[in-house]
Amino acid sequence: MSATAMQHKTKRWTFATIKYVLVIGICVVMAFPFFWMFSSSLKTNDEIWAVPPILWPSDPKWLNFIEAWEAAPFGLYMFNSTFVATSIVIIQLINSSMMSYALTHMRFPLGRMLLVMIIVTYMLPVSATYLSGYVILSRLGLLDSYAGLIISNSITIFGIFLLRQAFMQVPKEMVEAAKVDGCGHWRILWLIMVPLARSTLIVMGLLSFITMYNNYFWPMLITKNPRLQLVSAGLRSFFIEGGAYGLKWPLIMAGSTFTILPLVILFLVAQKWLIKGVSSAQSINK
Amino acid sequence: MNWKKWGEPQAYLYVLPALIPYAVFWLAPMAYVVYLSFMDWDFMNPVKAFVGLENYAKLFTDKKFYSALRTSLLFALGNVIPCLIGGMLMALLLHSKLKGLAIYRTLIFLPWVTPMVAVSIVWAWIFEPRVGLANAILKFFGFGGLEWTQSPDTALLAVLIVTVWKGLGWTMVFYLVALQNIPEFLYEAAMLEGANKVQQLIKITLPLISPTTFFLFLVTTIDSVQAYDQINVLTQGGPAGATRTLLYLYYESAFQRFNVGEASSVAVVMIVLLAIISSLSMYVSRRRIHYI
Numbered sequence: 379m380s381a382t383a384m385q386h387k388t389k390r391w392t393f394a395t396i397k398y399v400l401v402i403g404i405c406v407v408m409a410f411p412f413f414w415m416f417s418s419s420l421k422t423n424d425e426i427w428a429v430p431p432i433l434w435p436s437d438p439k440w441l442n443f444i445e446a447w448e449a450a451p452f453g454l455y456m457f458n459s460t461f462v463a464t465s466i467v468i469i470q471l472i473n474s475s476m477m478s479y480a481l482t483h484m485r486f487p488l489g490r491m492l493l494v495m496i497i498v499t500y501m502l503p504v505s506a507t508y509l510s511g512y513v514i515l516s517r518l519g520l521l522d523s524y525a526g527l528i529i530s531n532s533i534t535i536f537g538i539f540l541l542r543q544a545f546m547q548v549p550k551e552m553v554e555a556a557k558v559d560g561c562g563h564w565r566i567l568w569l570i571m572v573p574l575a576r577s578t579l580i581v582m583g584l585l586s587f588i589t590m591y592n593n594y595f596w597p598m599l600i601t602k603n604p605r606l607q608l609v610s611a612g613l614r615s616f617f618i619e620g621g622a623y624g625l626k627w628p629l630i631m632a633g634s635t636f637t638i639l640p641l642v643i644l645f646l647v648a649q650k651w652l653i654k655g656v657s658s659a660q661s662i663n664k
Numbered sequence: 665m666n667w668k669k670w671g672e673p674q675a676y677l678y679v680l681p682a683l684i685p686y687a688v689f690w691l692a693p694m695a696y697v698v699y700l701s702f703m704d705w706d707f708m709n710p711v712k713a714f715v716g717l718e719n720y721a722k723l724f725t726d727k728k729f730y731s732a733l734r735t736s737l738l739f740a741l742g743n744v745i746p747c748l749i750g751g752m753l754m755a756l757l758l759h760s761k762l763k764g765l766a767i768y769r770t771l772i773f774l775p776w777v778t779p780m781v782a783v784s785i786v787w788a789w790i791f792e793p794r795v796g797l798a799n800a801i802l803k804f805f806g807f808g809g810l811e812w813t814q815s816p817d818t819a820l821l822a823v824l825i826v827t828v829w830k831g832l833g834w835t836m837v838f839y840l841v842a843l844q845n846i847p848e849f850l851y852e853a854a855m856l857e858g859a860n861k862v863q864q865l866i867k868i869t870l871p872l873i874s875p876t877t878f879f880l881f882l883v884t885t886i887d888s889v890q891a892y893d894q895i896n897v898l899t900q901g902g903p904a905g906a907t908r909t910l911l912y913l914y915y916e917s918a919f920q921r922f923n924v925g926e927a928s929s930v931a932v933v934m935i936v937l938l939a940i941i942s943s944l945s946m947y948v949s950r951r952r953i954h955y956i
Contacts, residue, residue, distance in 0.1 A: 401757055405771040408829070412774070414797055415786040431800050473681035480678035486671040492679065499690055501882065501942035505890045505911060506931035507693035509918045510700060513707070514693060533685040563674055592779035595892045599919065610781035614897060617785050627789055634782045645777040649770060653837055 412638070419443065419631035426627050439628070446632035454605065455612030456640065462527050462597075462608065463590035467583045469532040474582070478541035479567045483553050493542075500535045505595060512599055522603050530600065531590060537582040544578035545571055580651050588641060609637050694935070701928035708922075719929040729930070731905055732913040735820065739909055740888040742824040743831065747884050748877060750828070751835025756869075758836070759843045769840070773833035780830065784897035787826045788813065791898075816906035819899045823907050826894050831887070835880050842876040843869070878949045885941055889934060910934050 418426060420438035446452075481489045511530065512521075520526030548571060556566050572579065594610035601607065607615065616633050645652070701719055703712040723729050754772065758765055775783060790797045791812035799809035812822045846869065854864050890911055895901060901908035901916065908916070910930055918927035 397757060397760065397762060401762060401768055404754060404757075405768050408775060408833070409771045411783065411786050411790060411829070414790065418789065427795050429795055429800075430804075431795065431797055473685075476678040477682040480675040484672050484675040484678065486675035486679075487669065488671065489675070489679075492683075496686070499694070501886065501938060502694070502935050503886060503890050503911075503938050504690070505892065506914070506934045507690065507697055509914070509924065509927050509931060510693040510696035511689055513700075514688065514696065529685065530689050533682055533689065535686075535690075538682065563678070588777055592781075594779070594781050595896075610779045610893070613779075613785065614781050617897070630785060631789065634785050637782045638778045641777050641779070642774065645774065646770070649773070653769065653773070653841075 446629040450616040459608040482545040544575035705924040719925040736909040755839030780893035842873040
């Protein structure tokens, strides 16, 4: 082998090594807070205040998890989050499908205007409307109820965009053929469009579920009853009251761990879909 | 009924299930908050007193407002720029035919999936000044410790670190997809023409991922203006107002001081600001963005 070829090869190797070191370094930094949370949740109160910090406790205190679980109604919080998020996702999938279908495959001249209006409001901060939204919700008598939590979140502009994009890909001829065979809009929508766009629907449902499960600001404003709290609000009150602002860090970290865990599992199971779906999401601006 | 002009009657039925909540929980509150910004009200009083532009006049002479505006802008810049550049660099790195791409991608995307409140609590513990991990690392490298969330000088930085950490995976995944969509033959052609890697990056890659940059710029800016969870957990707008953004000012005046008029005027300012930013970036993108 000639000297230059050798040189070339070494250069490529150094390059590759640098790349791997960089990537692994980034991953460690990104994931370390999760490891730290988990390891802190297994420490005793003495270990957690140790200087310098202990990476992994010599005798992991698994009982911390049981103690934290019993210190606050986390089961209830998780049920609330799951129940509310699931209901919202189901409603959103149905009403977004119907709207996207009308926008793409029906004669509906006003649809264009509707779409522009929706795009414009999508670019405005929804939280600026929480104050007036709160007043409206109270007039409707929906404060402090599951119904209020679900109904006030039952629209997803992002989802309508995604679905419209997916429905537009379905060839018009296919819809026409179905019409000739005697299918009405209702059957075309649920028997042809929805099955064809199922990957988009899954992505949309997942993104919506994650957002709604984690939702904090709006649900906290419209529910005062602690039994209606979603996981985020529940964890936060545990942090302040039960955790006595940092005096019981191991328990707080244990609480954070089992709050995060369901989402991590969901993500690991569904990540193929999620990441695929992102590709269709960005065509919004076209 | 003139069918040609109005379309199919059924279409109206199909949009209703989405249109009703949209009208009640998006449009109506938007209009209502503008109306409330001309009123003096405390939620309780049955009568709202019309005060014209007084709320705005007060707001625009209030030092707190300008400090909140500044904090919001700093926060937006401090979130958008690192998220876009960091996400792009990480995507370029991951795109260069590395083994184990799926594992790296999963790890980097993971923070986005988890609840902001929970991870903010974890970071509150990391930022603990006496025994927290952040200071332990700084000391290990020979630096002095920081007060992080407890000092007005570093509180915004601490909140930004959490926000960027959580958002990086999201932007990276978008950039990864954009990079994968660039046709390979463009690079082959460029190589034949004798373009080096840097030239390829500037002439091919960056222009072709510019729609993604535009989209992410818009989405991240909207998110930055609305950041609440992490501020609420880590600093609650403090210390000494160092992390009080417009949104947090709005939250405090509405739900802690029950000054609906003031809060609504802040909300209107936020809406107008984002409307300006969005239309400006739309305008720029129309002229500069390249699509494949």
